[in-house]
Amino acid sequence: MNKQTLVIHQSDESAPVAGGKRQPADNALAAVGAAAIGNVLEWYDFSVYAFVAPILARQYFPKVDELSALLGTFAIFGVGFLMRPLGGFCFGRIADHHGRKSALTLTIMLMAVSTIAIGIIPSYEAIGAFASLAMLFARLLQGFSAGGEWGSANTFLVEWAPNGKRGLIASFAQVTTVTGTLLGSAVAASLSSALSSAAFESWGWRMLFLFGGLIGPIGFYLRRNVAEHLPAELKQPADPHAPGHALRKIAQAIGFTVVWVTSHYILLHYMPTYLTRYAHLSRTEALWSDSIGLVVMILLIPLTGALSDRIGRRPLLLGCCALLVVLPYPLARLLLSGVSFGTVIGVQILFGIVLAMYSGPAPAAIAEIFPARERAVGMSVGYSVGVAVFGGFSPFAATLLIQHTGSPISPVFCVIAAALLSGLTLWHLPETAHTALK
Template sequence: MTNEHSLAAQPGSFAQAPGRTAPERRRAVAAGIIGNTLEWYDFGVYGFLATLLAKQFFPASGQYIGLLQTFGAFGAGFIARPLGSILLGRMGDIIGRKAVLTLTILMMAVGTIAIGVVPTYAHIGIAAPLVLLVARLLQGLAAGGEWGNAAAFLAEWAKPGRRGFYGGLLLASVSGGLLLGSGVAACVSTALSPEQMTDWGWRIPFLLGAALIPVGLYMRRNVEEPPKFRSQPTGDVPQNQTAFPALLLRAACICLPLLMASYMVTVYMPSYAQLYGAIPRSMALWANTCALALTVVGAPVVGLLSDLYGRRRQMLICAVLLVVLAYPMYGLIASGVSFPTFFAIQMLLTAVVVGFNGAVPATVAELFPTATRAVGAALANAIAGVFGGFTPFISTWLIKESGSVASPAWLVVFSGAAALLALIGIKEMAHRELT
């Protein structure tokens, strides 16, 4: 046994374990973060431009049905995520994290280009939404393998006592991609007239994202596998496989706020604010951009705090806050508040979500052994993602059926309650060595 175990108990310590040099670690972290940022930019732009996509691909359905169908296609990407997590997660555990992370960025690029160039319903009829659906499914497969492999990759490259910080960087890269997408959508919406945006401007964010993919691809092809993975026999499977289902269920519940709550307060919020809070599109997008910026800055800080003081307690507190605050805050937005009040509400909800989610990547990676870490983390995230991907769809349906525009808040409450129950039974792993 190396001395890494003793070092792991000292959050502020640093040592060069065999095969781990500082330049290698920096390159690995940069590749994981930048590639992930670009992938989630591509994935998130769809949600930010949902109201415009509904007009282009489902014009004959009316506003409500068209938006529902658009969000249905958004959710379809999340249906593909479990399959991607199983296939690409297991590949990551067998052939390596690096190879799979390179493949996922290529798959995401193809899906994004397809959405950016496909003719609309007015030009090719039913083929247009079908191409949109296939592109979303391909993006979903890529995203299914991306998160688990990236979480395993960064956790295994992390220096002792810094897995939370590295996991926070992973969350920051996800939010950074969404932030970039939200910022680009806001800039394009501000620069172009509503007619130009509806006609052709919506394509610009997709095409810009596709143009940036080669940067992440180059970086991922020029990094090494984590030393923890290299020391593991290829395809090795732990003897105690019976524990995997229980760990998977617990990890999926912990991931629910990462997918459901965060999507409700970021990806879905611009559409919600426009439709039910009377907030103009450009202002809603700028508020969302600020919320994502808070996530980018806050997630590594939260991850670092979880390294120093433990992850479990802070996650329990934030889960309780999600349960308590969600419904009153959405009720306020629906009552027609001013933009400053809406902005304050979104920042508050974002701060609580970040307080929880900043520690999620490290926590989930720590639950699984090296031989099943990528597939376990990927599948847990994908299972939660099925719920998260359909939050806009379910929210739209809930409002229609219940007559209450605050009803989507119950999805946030559900995610917080499920995570709370899952956290009660886990041990604190912040200062222990990975298995």
């Protein structure tokens, strides 16, 4: 194992230093690149499940009725998120006590194993209920891994960032998350376009998960070959009041995360299924429209992250919450009115712009809630609980709402409620963009 290098953040905007000597810029770029690229591949694997959910419903559940099978598939999608807080706590503790690099190399290998497993599990017709149970176990393992991935990677990026550029640098944690989602959407759309419907449903969808298995050798190599970097604050004595303070900060992080993850999973992950089922788009059109919206979002996230370094985090975060209260209902009614494919793309682009307002400054803002000693575990647990409760079950809740109300418009009220809750949390959080990292 490489010798640990303690990083002490300076008050200026220079690169971090180790042992009193300035770190070469290319070392910093390599470290950030390793965290970013691994995050892309991790989130490709974790999100691609949602894009082929209707096929998985037919492959791994009894053919009673399509909606019940789809509910079962999204339930397993959501159950995977229940492991995320546990993974966030375990890997966050590893990151805070043994280094960010140790946690990052472990998460990427676990994700590879679980993703390959999904690609090779026999269908329900072949092995009956064991197929559903095997899928459940693989998703639980994915959730455990992903629970430690985002918090550790974001901590790594924030602690490398010089003062005055935390919003920009940390935004790449979300850029890579959305890029992984885009990669899953684009690969699924490409295979759906290249293969016949029968071939894609029979075996083509498995290629999506087997392709994700590449994260093992690629991601492990990239992360294993970067130096370890820990803030000097981790060597200081622990605060005896830290547990109580940490719980309050984790509660703030959960409230902060609600709109972030709810809007992400309903307006991005669930949208291809929604557009196919209720807006009468083909599977390929739905996937491509989602991909275009994701591209816009990826391009804008670094810009909004950098903008938050200048004007503060709160204006962008609160502005996004306000827009997610007023826009989803009329836009959903528009999508359900039988509009053209071009109009659907326009709506997806608008959603991408609005979500970028939150996703750009959010990684830095949530990291700034916690001091160094609690950062990885606090941020991982807070974010993972928010994702598990409000994000992972969002597609399931959306499908259930439609089933019980009979109205395809009903999922927008999940987004509106989430925006109100996070807006209230943000109103009581201080501005942290222009203060030194604790």
